[in-house]
Amino acid sequence: MTQVKQKERKLTIARAMAEAIAQEMRTDDKVFVMGEDVGALGGVFGNTRGLHEEFGDERVRDTPISETAFIGAAVGAASDGMKPVVELMFVDFFGVCFDAIYNMMAKNTYFSGGNVSVPMVLMTSTGGGYSDGGQHSQCVHATFAHLPGMKVVAPSNAYDAKGMMIAAIRDPNPVVFMFHKALQGMGWLGTEKDAIVHVPEDAYEVELGKAVVTRPGTDVTIVGITSGVHDGLKAARTLEEQGVSAEVIDLRSLAPLDRDTVIESVKKTGRLIVVDEDYHSYGMTAEVIASVVEAGVPLKAAPQRVAYPDIPIPFARPMEQWALPSPEKIIAAYNTMKED
Amino acid sequence: MKPNQEQLLWMYKHMLISRFFEEAIETIYMEGKKPAFNMANGPIPGEMHLSNGQEPCAVGVCAHLTAEDIVTHTHRPHHVAIAKGVNLKAMTAEIFGKETGLSGGRGGHMHIFDSAVNFSCSGIIGQSLGPAVGAALSRVMQKKSGVAVAYLGDAAANQGVFHEALNMAAVWRLPVIFIIEDNAWGISVPKRSSTAIERNSDRAAAYGMPGEFIPGNDPVAIFDVVGEAIARARQGEGPTLIEIETSRLAGHFMGDAEAYRPAGEKDALQKLDPIPAMKQRLLEQDLLNDTTDAALIEEAHAIVDDAIQFARDSDYAAPETAMDKVFI
Numbered sequence: 001m002t003q004v005k006q007k008e009r010k011l012t013i014a015r016a017m018a019e020a021i022a023q024e025m026r027t028d029d030k031v032f033v034m035g036e037d038v039g040a041l042g043g044v045f046g047n048t049r050g051l052h053e054e055f056g057d058e059r060v061r062d063t064p065i066s067e068t069a070f071i072g073a074a075v076g077a078a079s080d081g082m083k084p085v086v087e088l089m090f091v092d093f094f095g096v097c098f099d100a101i102y103n104m105m106a107k108n109t110y111f112s113g114g115n116v117s118v119p120m121v122l123m124t125s126t127g128g129g130y131s132d133g134g135q136h137s138q139c140v141h142a143t144f145a146h147l148p149g150m151k152v153v154a155p156s157n158a159y160d161a162k163g164m165m166i167a168a169i170r171d172p173n174p175v176v177f178m179f180h181k182a183l184q185g186m187g188w189l190g191t192e193k194d195a196i197v198h199v200p201e202d203a204y205e206v207e208l209g210k211a212v213v214t215r216p217g218t219d220v221t222i223v224g225i226t227s228g229v230h231d232g233l234k235a236a237r238t239l240e241e242q243g244v245s246a247e248v249i250d251l252r253s254l255a256p257l258d259r260d261t262v263i264e265s266v267k268k269t270g271r272l273i274v275v276d277e278d279y280h281s282y283g284m285t286a287e288v289i290a291s292v293v294e295a296g297v298p299l300k301a302a303p304q305r306v307a308y309p310d311i312p313i314p315f316a317r318p319m320e321q322w323a324l325p326s327p328e329k330i331i332a333a334y335n336t337m338k339e340d
Numbered sequence: 341m342k343p344n345q346e347q348l349l350w351m352y353k354h355m356l357i358s359r360f361f362e363e364a365i366e367t368i369y370m371e372g373k374k375p376a377f378n379m380a381n382g383p384i385p386g387e388m389h390l391s392n393g394q395e396p397c398a399v400g401v402c403a404h405l406t407a408e409d410i411v412t413h414t415h416r417p418h419h420v421a422i423a424k425g426v427n428l429k430a431m432t433a434e435i436f437g438k439e440t441g442l443s444g445g446r447g448g449h450m451h452i453f454d455s456a457v458n459f460s461c462s463g464i465i466g467q468s469l470g471p472a473v474g475a476a477l478s479r480v481m482q483k484k485s486g487v488a489v490a491y492l493g494d495a496a497a498n499q500g501v502f503h504e505a506l507n508m509a510a511v512w513r514l515p516v517i518f519i520i521e522d523n524a525w526g527i528s529v530p531k532r533s534s535t536a537i538e539r540n541s542d543r544a545a546a547y548g549m550p551g552e553f554i555p556g557n558d559p560v561a562i563f564d565v566v567g568e569a570i571a572r573a574r575q576g577e578g579p580t581l582i583e584i585e586t587s588r589l590a591g592h593f594m595g596d597a598e599a600y601r602p603a604g605e606k607d608a609l610q611k612l613d614p615i616p617a618m619k620q621r622l623l624e625q626d627l628l629n630d631t632t633d634a635a636l637i638e639e640a641h642a643i644v645d646d647a648i649q650f651a652r653d654s655d656y657a658a659p660e661t662a663m664d665k666v667f668i
Contacts, residue, residue, distance in 0.1 A: 030482075032481065058481065059481075063508065064504070064507055064508055064511065066504035066505075066507065066508055068470060068500060068501045068504050068505075069469070069470050069473060069501060069504035069505045069507075069508045070470075070504075070508065071470065072467065072469065072470015072471055072473070072474065072501065072505070073470050073471070073473045073474030073477060073505075073508065074474055075470065075471050075474060076410075076412070076470060076471030076472060076473060076474025076475040076476075076477075076478065076488070077474035077475060077477050077478040077481075078474075079455075079460070079471065079474075079475065080410065080458075080474070080475045080478035080479070080482075081478060081482065082477075082478045082481065082482070084474075096500075099464055099467060100467070100470055103462070103464055103467065104462060104464075104467060104470075104471065107451075108453065108460070109665065109666070109667065109668060110443070110446050110447075110665050110666050111443055111446060111447040111451035111453055112442070112443050112447070112453035112455065112460075113441075113442060113443030113444045113446055113447070113453075113665050114443075114664075114665040114668060115442075115443070115453060115455045116453055116455050116460070117668045148666055149666055149667070151667075172667075172668040173667045173668055
C-alpha cells in the first residue's frame with residue numbers, strides 16, 4: 001500500500017489573499033474592505049473574490065473613483081477603531097492620493113506621540129510584463145519603502161500572501177501590501193506557476209519584516225522580491241546545471257528590511273546579485289547592496305544589480321520584455337563576477 | 341436653534357481664551373526673533389498660523405459637540421482645538437516642542453492630536469476631509485454615536501479632495517458636517533481671484549446635500565445653523581456643507597507683512613472684531629455686566645497663563661527619542 005499523502009491545497013495569491021481577509025473578517029467585525037470594484041466584481045485582480053457575497057455591501061464597500069477620499073477615510077476609520085483593508089487598484093495610481101498615504105496614514109501615529117494607531121492595510125497591485133503601458137505596470141517599491149511610518153511588504157507566493165495578509169490586518173500599524181499582477185494567478189495576466197503553492201486552511205501569520213532563504217546555496221546570493229524571486233529561482237536552476245550553487249533570498253518585506261538574513265548569506269557566498277522590477281536608481285537594489293557593504297562583509301566580486309532601467313515602462317512588447325529583469329540578466333550578472 | 345444662557349457664556353468665554361492664547365503665542369513667538377526675524381529662533385520656532393478673528397467658527401460649532409464627536413482641522417487649529425476641549429497645557433507644550441506636549445514635540449502647532457477628545461489636524465490643505473468622512477463611516481459601522489466635523493478654509497474648497505470627500509459622504513449619507521471658515525484669503529490670494537463662485541456653500545447642490553452660508557462672523561447665527569445640521573447628522577439624515585464668513589485678523593503666518601491687503605482692510609476688520617460684538621450682545625441681554633465680564637477675562641487669562649507656564653517649565657525630550665513612536 002502506498003502511504004496516503006497529505007493532500008496539497010494549492011491556491012493562487014489572489015485566492016490566498018481573499019481567504020486571509022475573509023478569515024479575519026469572520027473573527028473581527030472591525031475589519032472591512034473598501035476600494036474600487038472590490039464588491040460584486042471581487043477585485044480586478046481577484047483578491048476580494050467571494051467577500052461581497054459573504055459579508056455584504058456594508059463591509060465590502062465599492063467606493064467612488066476617489067482614492068484621496070477613500071484612503072483618507074480609511075485613515076479616519078482606522079484612527080476611530082476600525083481595521084480597514086483598502087485597495088489602490090494599481091500602485092501607479094498613488095500619484096492622485098499619495099498625501100493621504102505618506103502624510104497622514106504613515107505619520108499620524110508619530111504626530112500623536114503614539115496615542116493614535118492607524119491599523120490599516122493598503123493593498124495594491126504592482127508589476128508589468130503584459131504591455132499595459134507606463135501608468136499600469138510600475139512597482140515603485142522604493143518610493144513607498146523610502147518613506148517612514150508604514151510597513152511595506154510584497155509576497156512572492158500564495159503561502160506567504162495569506163500569512164502576510166493576516167499579519168498585516170492584525171498589525172496595529174499601517175501596512176502597504178503589494179501584490180505583483182503576474183504572480184496573482186489570474187490566467188489573463190499570465191501565471192507564474194511557482195507562486196501557486198500549498199496553503200493551509202487555518203489562519204496563520206507570516207511575520208512581517210522577515211526575509212526567507214527560498215533556495216540554499218554557497219556560491220552567490222541572489223536577493224529579490226515578488227517577480228525578482230522567481231527570476232532568481234529560474235536563474236539558480238540554470239546556474240546549478242553549470243555547477244554553480246546559488247542561494248536565493250526572498251525579502252518579502254521592503255520595510256522593515258531584513259538586512260541580517262542577506263548579510264549572513266553573503267558572508268557565506270561572498271557574491272551578491274540583487275534583482276528588482278522597480279527602477280534601477282535609488283532603489284531597493286542599492287539599499288540592499290549598501291547594507292551589505294556597510295556591514296563590512298568580505299566580497300569576492302563587486303555586487304551587481306538587475307533592475308528596471310530608468311525609463312518609463314514602454315508599451316511595445318519587444319521593448320518592455322527587453323527592459324524587464326530576467327533570469328538571463330541574472331546569469332549574465334553572475335558571469336561578470338565569477339572570474340574574481 | 342438658539343443657544344441658552346449657559347451656552348452663550350460658554351461661547352464668549354472660549355472666544356476669550358482663544359484670543360488671549362493667540363495673543364500670548366504671538367508675543368512669545370517673537371522672543372528671539374528680533375531684531376532679525378529668523379523663523380528657527382526663539383521658544384516657538386517654525387511657522388505659526390494664528391486664528392484671531394475666527395473664534396466664532398470654533399465656538400458656534402463646538403458648543404454642540406461632546407468629547408466623543410470627531411473634529412478634524414487645518415494648519416490654523418488653535419481656536420477650534422480650544423473649543424473642542426483639547427488639553428490646553430499639553431497642546432501649549434506641544435507648540436513649544438516640549439516632552440509634556442501632546443506628542444512629546446513630534447508634531448508641533450500644525451499637528452495637534454488629542455485622542456481623548458477626538459481632535460486631529462493636518463497641515464495639508466484639504467486633508468481634514470477624508471479622515472472625517474472615515475471617522476463618520478466608522479461610527480455608522482460600529483453603530484456608535486457621534487458626528488464628525490471637518491473644518492477647512494475657503495481656499496481648500498478648490499482642492500480635489502473637497503469634491504471627492506463631499507461626494508462620498510453624500511453617497512454614503514454619513515454623519516459629517518463640512519465647515520468652511522471663509523476668511524476671504526488663501527495666504528495672499530483673495531477668494532475672488534481663486535474661486536469661480538461667490539459662495540462655496542452653493543457647491544453643496546452638486547452633492548445633493550444642504551448648503552448653508554452664514555454671514556457676519558456671528559457665533560449665535562453659527563450656533564443656530566450648525567445645530568440644525570448636526571441634529572440632521574445625528575438622526576442619520578446625512579452631511580451638510582456650511583460656509584461661515586469670518587475674518588483673519590492676523591497674517592497668514594507670523595512674519596507675514598500682508599502687503600497684499602488693500603489699504604484700510606485690516607482696520608475695517610478690527611472694527612468687526614467678533615469678541616467685542618459678542619460682549620455687547622451679552623451686555624444687552626443682561627447675561628453679562630462689567631463685573632462678571634472682568635471675572636471671565638481674568639479666568640480666561642489665568643487658563644492661558646497656566647498653560648504657557650506649564651509649557652515653559654517643561655523640558656525638551658532627549659533628542660534621540662525622536663526615533664520613538666514611529667510605529668506602535
